[in-house]
Amino acid sequence: MRRSLGNALRRLLASVVIALAGVILPWIDVVPAARAQQPLQDEEAILFQADDLSYDQARNTITAQGNVEAAHGTRLLFADKITYNQTTGIVTATGNVVLTDPSGDTMFAEQARLKDDLREGVVRGIGMRMSDNSAIAAVSAVRRGGNVTELDRAVYSPCKLCAEKGKTTPAWQIRAKTVRHDKQTKRITYHNAFLDAFGVPVMYTPYFSHADPSVKRESGFLAPNIGNSSDLGRKVEVPYYWSLSPSRNLIVSPLYTSREGTVMKAMYEERTMRGRFELEGSFTRTDERDLNSNKTGNTQSRGHIFSRGRYALSPNDLLGFDIQRTTDDTYLSRYNLTNLDTLTSRLFTEHKAGRDFASVDFLMFQGLKQDDHPGQTPMILPLMQYSGKTNPDAAGGRLSFDANALVLRRRDGQDSQRISMTGGWQRNYISGLGEVYTLFTDLRGDAYFVNDISNHTDRNNLTGRVLPQAGAEWRLPLASRGGNYSQVVEPIAQLIIGPYGGNPEDIPNEDSGSFEFDSTNLFQPTRFPGQDRWEGGPRANVGMKWGAYLDNGGYANALIGQVWRVKDNSAFAPESGLDGQRSDYVGSLAVSPSPWFELLHRFRLDRDDMSYQRSEVDLNTGPSQLRLGIGYVRLAKELSETGLEAREEVAASVRAQFNENWSATAFTRRELGQNSSIGSNAGVFYQNECLLFGVIYDRRYTRDRDIQPSSSINFKINLLNLG
Numbered sequence: 001m002r003r004s005l006g007n008a009l010r011r012l013l014a015s016v017v018i019a020l021a022g023v024i025l026p027w028i029d030v031v032p033a034a035r036a037q038q039p040l041q042d043e044e045a046i047l048f049q050a051d052d053l054s055y056d057q058a059r060n061t062i063t064a065q066g067n068v069e070a071a072h073g074t075r076l077l078f079a080d081k082i083t084y085n086q087t088t089g090i091v092t093a094t095g096n097v098v099l100t101d102p103s104g105d106t107m108f109a110e111q112a113r114l115k116d117d118l119r120e121g122v123v124r125g126i127g128m129r130m131s132d133n134s135a136i137a138a139v140s141a142v143r144r145g146g147n148v149t150e151l152d153r154a155v156y157s158p159c160k161l162c163a164e165k166g167k168t169t170p171a172w173q174i175r176a177k178t179v180r181h182d183k184q185t186k187r188i189t190y191h192n193a194f195l196d197a198f199g200v201p202v203m204y205t206p207y208f209s210h211a212d213p214s215v216k217r218e219s220g221f222l223a224p225n226i227g228n229s230s231d232l233g234r235k236v237e238v239p240y241y242w243s244l245s246p247s248r249n250l251i252v253s254p255l256y257t258s259r260e261g262t263v264m265k266a267m268y269e270e271r272t273m274r275g276r277f278e279l280e281g282s283f284t285r286t287d288e289r290d291l292n293s294n295k296t297g298n299t300q301s302r303g304h305i306f307s308r309g310r311y312a313l314s315p316n317d318l319l320g321f322d323i324q325r326t327t328d329d330t331y332l333s334r335y336n337l338t339n340l341d342t343l344t345s346r347l348f349t350e351h352k353a354g355r356d357f358a359s360v361d362f363l364m365f366q367g368l369k370q371d372d373h374p375g376q377t378p379m380i381l382p383l384m385q386y387s388g389k390t391n392p393d394a395a396g397g398r399l400s401f402d403a404n405a406l407v408l409r410r411r412d413g414q415d416s417q418r419i420s421m422t423g424g425w426q427r428n429y430i431s432g433l434g435e436v437y438t439l440f441t442d443l444r445g446d447a448y449f450v451n452d453i454s455n456h457t458d459r460n461n462l463t464g465r466v467l468p469q470a471g472a473e474w475r476l477p478l479a480s481r482g483g484n485y486s487q488v489v490e491p492i493a494q495l496i497i498g499p500y501g502g503n504p505e506d507i508p509n510e511d512s513g514s515f516e517f518d519s520t521n522l523f524q525p526t527r528f529p530g531q532d533r534w535e536g537g538p539r540a541n542v543g544m545k546w547g548a549y550l551d552n553g554g555y556a557n558a559l560i561g562q563v564w565r566v567k568d569n570s571a572f573a574p575e576s577g578l579d580g581q582r583s584d585y586v587g588s589l590a591v592s593p594s595p596w597f598e599l600l601h602r603f604r605l606d607r608d609d610m611s612y613q614r615s616e617v618d619l620n621t622g623p624s625q626l627r628l629g630i631g632y633v634r635l636a637k638e639l640s641e642t643g644l645e646a647r648e649e650v651a652a653s654v655r656a657q658f659n660e661n662w663s664a665t666a667f668t669r670r671e672l673g674q675n676s677s678i679g680s681n682a683g684v685f686y687q688n689e690c691l692l693f694g695v696i697y698d699r700r701y702t703r704d705r706d707i708q709p710s711s712s713i714n715f716k717i718n719l720l721n722l723g
Contacts, residue, residue, distance in 0.1 A: 050065060051066025062086065063082075075101050134721055150181075157174070174193050174196075178191045210721075252264075252266045257335075260335075286302060330704055346362065348362070355391075370704065498538070509533055558588065558590075562583050588600070616631075647673055653667040654667075679701060693717050
C-alpha cells in the first residue's frame with residue numbers, strides 16, 4: 001500500500017504518541033492484570049504504529065486505525081484496524097490483514113483474532129505465501145503455539161496465477177478438506193485431497209504430506225519416467241530418494257519393462273570434509289539371447305557398476321578413483337544407461353605445486369565393441385608421470401624436465417615396460433620490429449622391455465633410443481584498425497631439426513596408434529599423441545593466421561598451413577597426409593558476426609589436387625526462439641594405421657522456443673555413404689515455475705548382437721516443490 005506524505009507525517013506523530021503512551025499507560029493500569037505486578041518486558045510487549053491511536057480506559061482496550069503495524073518480537077501484523085484488549089490479551093485485526101513470522105512465511109486474511117503474542121488464534125478468509133513463494137488459501141485457519149496452522153477447505157499451489165482477467169486456474173493445485181502445517185516437524189499434511197491439473201481433478205488421496213519450504217533435502221518419491229519402447233515394451237521408472245544425512249543420500253530407481261523384466265537401479269552419494277564419493281549400479285535377471293537377438297531358453301544375470309571418488313589429501317595432493325564395469329557388452333546400450341563403447345577404471349594420485357606436476361595411474365579397460373578381444377585389452381599397472389619447469393633466468397631461458405614410466409600387461413599377447421626422460425630448454429625473444437622468436441631444444445631417452453608371448457613364443461627384448469631435437473619458431477603479428485573492427489595477420493614458421501628414424505620394430509606402438517593431422521597440431525614439435533612413436537628428420541611447419549574482431553563482439557578467424565620435409569617419413573600411415581615431403585594442407589575457419597550465427601569449418605586438403613581429405617562443418621544459426629544446427633563430417637580415407645574407414649555423415653538439430661513455457665527440439669544423424677540413418681529424436685516440453693512436462697520420441701537404427709533397431713516414446717512429468 002502506497003503512503004502519501006500526509007500519511008508519513010501522521011505516522012511520525014503517531015509514533016510520538018505511542019512513545020508517550022509507553023510512559024503514561026503503565027500509570028493508568030493499561031497492562032493485563034496478570035502482569036501488573038512486574039514491568040512489561042520488550043520481548044513481551046506489542047509495539048504499535050498507526051495513523052490514529054486511541055485508548056479506552058473503561059474497557060482496557062487500545063484501538064489503532066489506518067496503516068496499522070503491530071510487532072511482537074520478530075512477528076509482524078499489518079491491518080487497516082487492530083484492537084488490543086489488554087484484559088483478555090486478544091488482538092483483533094480487520095481489513096487487509098498481513099501476518100509474517102521469522103520463517104519468512106506470510107499470511108493474508110480478511111480477519112484475524114490472535115493472542116497478544118501473535119502466535120495463536122483464528123483467521124478468516126486466509127491466504128498464505130510461504131518462503132518459496134508457494135501459496136495456501138483457505139476459508140479459515142487456526143494457529144496454535146506459533147508452530148501449527150490448521151486450515152479448513154484449503155488449496156495449495158506453487159504456481160503463479162495467469163495475469164489475464166478471468167483466467168485464475170493454476171497449472172496444478174491440491175485441494176483438501178483440511179491442511180495442517182507443522183513448522184516444528186516441517187511438514188504440510190492433507191486429508192481428503194484432490195490433485196487438479198489445469199482445473200481438472202486427476203487424482204484423489206485420503207492422506208498426503210510433503211516437506212515445507214524450509215526443508216531442502218528430504219526422503220520421498222521423485223518424478224517418475226513413463227514410456228514405451230518397441231524393444232523393451234512399456235517402461236515405468238519411479239525413483240525414491242533417501243536423505244540418509246546432510247552429507248549422504250541414496251536413490252533407488254526400479255525400472256519396469258514389460259518385455260525384459262525389471263532392472264533395479266541405485267545411486268549412492270556421500271560428501272566428506274576432504275572429498276566426494278559416488279556409487280551407481282544396476283541388476284536384472286532376464287532371458288538370455290543369442291547374437292541374432294533370439295531367446296535361447298535360459299536366463300542370465302546382467303548389471304553394471306560405476307563409481308567415482310575424489311579426495312584431497314592436502315592442498316596440493318589428490319587421490320581418486322573411477323570404476324566402470326558391466327557384465328556384458330550390450331547391457332548398457334540395451335537399457336539406455338549409457339552410449340559408451342569403452343569402459344575405463346582408474347586409480348590415481350596427483351600432486352601439483354607451482355609448475356611441477358606428478359601423477360601415478362592404474363588403469364583397466366573393458367571394450368564393448370563386437371571385435372574387442374578381452375585377453376588383448378591392455379592393463380596399465382601403473383603409468384607414472386612427472387613434469388616440471390623452472391622460472392625464467394636472467395636471459396629469459398627456462399629449463400624443463402619430464403619423466404614417464406609405464407607397465408603394460410595383457411592376459412594374452414604382448415607385455416611391455418617403458419621408462420622415458422626428457423630434458424629441455426626454451427627461450428622467448430621479441431625483436432624491435434615486433435617479431436616473436438622462440439628457441440627450444442630437448443634431449444629424450446627411452447628404454448623398453450618387451451615380453452612377446454604371441455604365437456606360443458617367449459621372446460624378451462630390451463631396447464632403447466636417444467632422441468635429440470632442436471628448433472626455432474618465428475611469428476610476426478601485424479595489427480590494423482578499421483572503422484568498427486580490428487584485424488590481425490600473423491605468419492608463422494617453425495624449423496625443427498632431429499635425427500631420422502627413432503622407431504625400431506622392437507618398440508611396440510601402444511599409445512600412438514590413433515592419430516589425426518589437423519590444424520590443432522600443425523605447430524607441435526611432434527604430432528604423435530603418445531610416447532611410443534617419434535617424428536624425426538628435419539622439417540618446417542609453416543602457416544598463416546588471420547583474425548578480424550568487431551566492436552560489437554563479432555569475430556572471424558582463419559588458419560591454414562603445411563609441413564615441409566627433406567625426405568618422406570615412414571612413421572606416418574600412407575593416408576595420414578604427413579608421410580610425404582609435403583604434407584596435406586590443414587586449416588580452420590570460424591565466423592560469428594553476431595550471437596545468432598556461428599560457423600566453424602575444419603579441413604584437410606590434398607597436397608596435389610586440393611581435394612577434401614577431411615572436412616568438418618558446424619553451423620548454428622538463428623535467434624534463441626528458433627535455433628538451427630547443422631553438422632557435416634567427411635573422411636575420405638583412413639587417418640592412421642588403425643585403419644579407420646572412409647565415412648560421410650550429416651547431422652541436423654533444431655530448437656524452437658514458442659513462448660515462455662513451450663519449446664520443442666529435434667535431432668537426426670545420417671550416414672550418407674550407406675544412405676542410412678543412425679539415430680533421431682524429437683521432444684516437446686512445457687515448463688513454468690511449478691510444472692515440467694515433456695514428451696520425447698527416440699529412434700535407434702543400429703544393430704549390435706541382441707540390440708535391434710527400436711523406437712521409444714517417453715513421458716516426463718515433474719510437479720516442482722513436491723520432489
